[in-house]
Amino acid sequence: MGSKAKDSPAGYLRSPLTRSEIEQLRRSLLDWYHQQGRDLPWRQTQDPYAIWISEIMLQQTQVQTVIPYYQRWLKAFPTVFDLAKAEQQQVLKLWQGLGYYARARNLHRAASKIVQDWGGQFPTQYEQAIALPGIGRTTAGGILSAAFNQPQPILDGNVKRVLARLVALPLPLKRAESQLWQISEQVLAPDQARDFNQAIMDLGATVCTPKAPSCLLCPWLTLCHAHQLNLQSTLPMREAAVPLPHKQIGVAVIWNQQGQILIDRRRQEGLLGGLWEFPGGKIEPGETVPDCIAREIREELGIEIEVGDRLITLDHTYTHFKVTLNVHHCRHLQGEPQPLECDEVRWVSLSELDDFPFPKANERIIAALRQR
Ligand code: SF4
Known part of the structure; x- marks a missing residue:
């Protein structure tokens, strides 16, 4: 030097x-x-x-x-x-x-x-x-x-x-x-x-x-x-760490009378675009998990459901935020599912889930479904 x-x-x-x-x-x-x-x-x-x-x-x-x-x-x-x-x-x-x-x-x-x-x-x-x-x-x-x-x-x-x-x-x-x-x-x-x-x-x-x-x-x-300079363990210099935002999400595993589950394909643009998932969304302040799930499903798919028992709660960390997924079994009551905020919806059997690409966090939901 x-x-x-x-x-x-x-x-x-x-x-x-x-x-x-x-x-x-x-x-x-x-x-x-x-x-x-x-x-x-x-x-x-x-x-x-x-x-x-x-x-x-x-x-x-x-x-x-x-x-x-x-x-x-x-x-x-x-x-x-x-x-x-x-x-x-x-x-x-x-x-x-x-x-x-x-x-x-x-x-x-x-x-x-x-x-x-x-x-x-x-x-x-x-x-x-x-x-x-x-x-x-x-x-x-x-x-x-x-x-x-x-x-x-x-x-x-x-x-x-x-x-x-x-x-x-x-x-x-x-x-x-x-x-x-x-x-x-x-x-x-x-x-x-x-x-x-x-x-x-x-x-x-x-x-x-x-x-x-x-x-x-x-x-x-x-x-x-x-x-x-004996700085090898302290370099590169770090920016002060900012805590990641944490979102609570309500997720629905919706069953129909034939024992099939409803999944939706995320829109192409944005995070995880084109992948399939179990529908749901962010819990608003003051909202319970079942209320959130029922509202999200109405808004996203245009159907009525009954929110039942909790299946699993799991945490997942993305690069810029963390999520907690609160997953509940749900029963389809009425209405034809429509892709109002996604690209496609489908009823599938538990064994057919393997044919669709899912994000990592959803894979754990599938594993929990198979352990029932
Ligand atoms: S390992 Fe890295 S820090 Fe150590 S001497 Fe080599 S370049 Fe330098």
Whole structure:
């Protein structure tokens, strides 16, 4: 590190690394990667379609969780043409359990676009790639570097943490996005972008981990500013935590006289769009759970029900809020269910529920129904 940078925290953000430091960083990281890099299924291919699928799955999900999903996906949809012509329900079903379902809907939409606009070839230009649904800057960089060895930087959560420690970033990550992109671009080995980007992700996942990084095993040990300052466990700086809002939800498992259950498909736009669920909604202040359920079902489906015994109460945490689902058995009294606030409604048997993609929290309701 240059002494100028040490004197002024802001100096880190302008020019944290000298040319010779950058050369050393590239060499040492690539050497380490060639010996210690992880053997991951998407590294055995240069097929941009397969790499794209892996990049999207990895956006918010751990590698070990992604591997079986990735393998199942490529079996079901080996090419972009197979994905483009699939039904959305099939795509969502295959995604079930990975969360952040907008990723699956966007993959499906982008596949149609690639087939229509690019004859089934994944676009090789950055501007074209980033214009596809669900592809942001780091995903575009990840795909183009891994598939075509293009010198495109990346900045996922692991990379941000590693770079913030490397330069001892004196700001929380969210307030230094553009500086971190600059550093990612600076350190990238332009002629070995594929390996370099994979290497820095591996470094973050296996050595420069969020808690207790293994600095003594790190190829960047001698150049890392956080390590020199003994700040590796306190960086990156954190924003003050804000408690998540908590919503109480009333949920109805509505039975008809044939022993079937009513489910509805959520609207495409918004959280969990296109997935099926048991109907219900937010409990208003002063409202009891049964009152809420009866009102929601009237408003959303236009039918009258009798709210019966409690089936289960469960908590679920999303990225920006928590919910408690208060689930009750209900009996259909009158009216034909209408999709007033959803895309579709259906009466199904308990065994047919497996044919529909449900959000994770609803899977626990299905399990509780099967234990009755
Ligand atoms: S020396 Fe430690 S803190 Fe610095 S990059 Fe390596 S593992 Fe991370």
